[in-house]
Amino acid sequence: MVLFDFSDYGQLLPLVTNSLIAGALLALVGGLIGIFVMNRDMSFAVHGISELSFAGAAFALLAGVNVVFGSVIGSIAAALIIGALGAKAKERNSIVAVLMPAGLGLGILALALYEGRAANKFGLLTGQIVAVDDPQLAWLAGICLVVLITLALVWRPLNFASLDPDVAAARGVPTRTLSVVFMLLLGLAVAASVQVVGALLVLSLLVTPAAAALRLTASPVLAPMLSVVFAVTSVIGGILLALGAGLPISPYVTTISFLIYAVARVIERIKK
Template sequence: MIPVIVAGPLDDLWDQMFSFENYGRLLALVQNSILAAAILGIVGGLIGVFVMQRDMAFAVHGISELSFAGAAGALLFGANVVAGSLVGSLIAAALIGLLGARARDRNSIIGVLMPFGLGLGILFLALYPGRSGNKFGLLTGQIIAVDFDQLGLLIGIAVFVLAVLLVIWRPLAFDSVDPEVAQARGVPTRTVSLLFMLLLGLTVAVSVQIIGALLVLALLVTPAAAALRVSSSPLVVPLLSMGFGLVSAVGGILLALGGSLPISPYITTISFAIYLVCRVIERAQRGRATRRKVATA
């Protein structure tokens, strides 16, 4: 008698996560999303270095909630979702930048904005009569979410963010490391901070379209946090962060294409795995440094 093997829940789960039937055909349908993810990984990784240096990871989450509310409102009223996301992000970034000069004030403002933005976004989605996939995608990302018009807008925003970052790089880096000394040396710290917040708002708005509002931190914080674990070089850290962001974003989409789950779990898992590897490397580096000190003592 030939035994009959019945697929269990684990097999079904595996098929949902990794099933690469017709992969080549599907890959051709998401070229825009892959390119958008690559751009986002690079820009997010670069700006994430300053997010970490300025201790503003919480601000990223706060901006994403208002970005989500703006996108959900645009979805409800039939407007451009990217434009709605941009409006929400820029409003949040401006409020945090203008009212949150000190860390305590900033955290209070973000703590107020986050539940308001999330509640407003949920209200808009509850009123939206369209497909549930559109609602869910704003929170967790969509694999086919970028058409040619959105791709052009994304590229334009990315180029603008990168160009402004390069222009203000030195004063921004100085203000991020030691704001009091920077202000004493004549750096317009308030202007630089506000400009950075607006750039961060633009980047968050773009990120929401790919990875969703709930998990933006995976591309704007985790790559930079991982890079800072293995290096302190002002040149190496941004390059590593951009590389980690690129691998996480593109790798996440390529894996998600083979399953039936949203993009965000794949992106966040890759990003977290990179962070864990960097923690292991950091520990090994410390161990070698300690052994060298003992040997030379």
């Protein structure tokens, strides 16, 4: 069995141009958002949002409308529910635990009713390297632009509120408003990421690179930069390897992401 075949790479690369662009944009957003996800202890919430994002995308596929739009609606709904009802970590985890099976169940129901190509169903769960067409790329680019501009505007107060919410609130930082804004940004980032890596493995883009970066440095400048580099390496590397193997993108993205994290843990241990 041949795992990789790069003999016709020149003919195959044009097929994934949109996916490479989308992957780079999502890695940039995921690497930056991931730092706040880690600092705010919301890794589990990412998974919960991704399940409702998957449900929204699945129903959009069933209805024959834009899949990215359905994914965004599902993600934002989940983000608002978690943000409104889960002020404390314990409450938030309970809400996420309820949302995850509900979203997954609804999504599977929609896919069971969908009579189109099986690859479209499978791609929502595990990602597809040639699934990003021009309209979807435009949607994804727009989402990423909104997230990046908003992050730039609220970066400093959001970072303060994430690291020390009590002191930030005492200093007059609008922590509650920032929390809602961040949940909406997280919802958008998850919705966009689902289109490339799939709903089941979105953590590999929004959590693992940031977790690896924070193992190497606590610098508020260097950590986001490393997180973005790790995310870009995972996504672009995963797409290129998947192209040579003719398999779904997600196993490669997750494997590269995990290896980066494992190396970061080893370096952290050596430094100590």
